[in-house]
Amino acid sequence: MKSRSVLIAAAIAALSHPTFAEDKILNLYSARHYQTDEALYANFTQQTGIKINRIEGKEDELLERIKNEGANSPADVFLTVDAARLAKAHELGLFAPVVSKSLESRIPAHLRTEDWFSFSTRARVIVYNKAAVKAEDVQNYEDLANPKLKGKFCSRSGSHPYNLSLMASIIAHQGEAKAEELARGMVANFARAPKGGDTDQIKAVSAGECGLTISNTYYVARLLRSTKPEDQKLMAKVGVVWPNQGTTGTHINVSGGGMMKTAPHKEAAVKFLEYLASDQAQRYFADGNNEWPVVDSVKVANPALDSLGKFKADKLPVKNLAMYQTKAQIIFDRAGFN
Incomplete structure (x- = not known):
């Protein structure tokens, strides 16, 4: 009876371990502050069951925070604007390489690197x-x-x-x-x-x-x-x-992001990046700031941009x-x- 109790306790402890729960939480550090992002994130949670905990701030402040948090940083994904800022995160060694057939097939090669991806231009x-x-x-x-x-x-x-x-x-x-x-x-x-x-x-x-x-x-x-x-x-x-x-x-410049090297929820992070390249998310992500999707097949109805030709x-x-x-x-x- 005692050994059975021990096994049950061990099983409960194992299920509560982060590796079992990692696909249910995503800690997002974002320099984006657009109203349409609310629907973007809500749809991701609805589709996957993964809850997004969001930390917003200015680009440089967020990078400094992640750097100072070090190996204990809770950040899973970092989103920001401009290739220069994304490159800075890379130079600081914050991003982890991501292998994803979905991202490789949907995002043109010139708009991605081995560890960060563009999602709008x-x-x-x-x-x-x-x-x-x-x-x-x-x-x-x-x-x-x-x-x-x-x-x-x-x-x-x-x-x-x-x-x-x-x-x-x-x-x-x-x-x-x-x-x-x-x-x-x-x-x-x-x-x-x-x-x-x-x-x-x-x-x-x-x-x-x-x-x-x-x-x-x-x-x-x-x-x-x-x-x-x-x-x-x-x-x-x-x-x-x-x-x-x-x-x-x-x-052309970009908005984009990548997975953190120290991400505690890596599976959820990859799922989120792949979601941002989906047709539905591309429309929200791009149109939230009057930009264009990176996925060629996705079209956004934006009269102002269309008027520019x-x-x-x-x-x-x-x-x-x-x-x-x-x-x-x-x-x-x-x-x-x-």
Whole structure:
């Protein structure tokens, strides 16, 4: 009788061990803060029975937290925006390689690495004031350095990941010398010192403070979808160009994530990453921030993005954006693009 009691106690203890419960919990560290994500996560739980415990914060803060938590970190999956930030997590040794036929078959090779995956894309476009700049004069990123645009270009900081990734793509395609030539030309054309975010630049262009800027498409789409009369009036004054359509294509960046090396619920983590590549999740994930799905067969009905028309996207592997981040920062610093 005693031995039977011992066996029952051992069985109960074993079932309560994390390895038995690991597919029922997922600890998600996310830098995404979109309302549509609520439905995204609720559907995952409904389909799998896995409960999501979410920790939200800014990208750098979350990375620092995971690093400080070390081997005892409860984080299973880290989601963030921009290839540079995903690469930083990789460089810190936080991600674990993931082998998944589903992820490999659904996510294009240039939008994934061995340990992190893109789940949506955004493009960096040229936004210009229709009354001050001609569209034919700003068809390529290289045109931003044209002396005829002197005093007309405005931008956010050169140290921001969005601009660093763009410059990294220029380095990858054209080399450091051409990239520095572009950076110096952009600085020479400044209408003002870099400040604010992409939305601030679009507003400045519309107001005539600048003639043109560069912006991620989701900022443009947000303003286009706005029902505020002031936003509608603002967007009526600007035009949008898909740069480099005759060469490499428009620069693309991503939102994505990966499984933590110390993840206590690895099976659940892989299931979640695979879920994010499913048709239903792709629509929620991408449209939550006015972006595009990475799975080619998935279509999102977004009138604002559709109004911008189709374009040729740069197919540079996302890992290359990370590869040249440091050089991009050095070039911007040398050019005075602060």
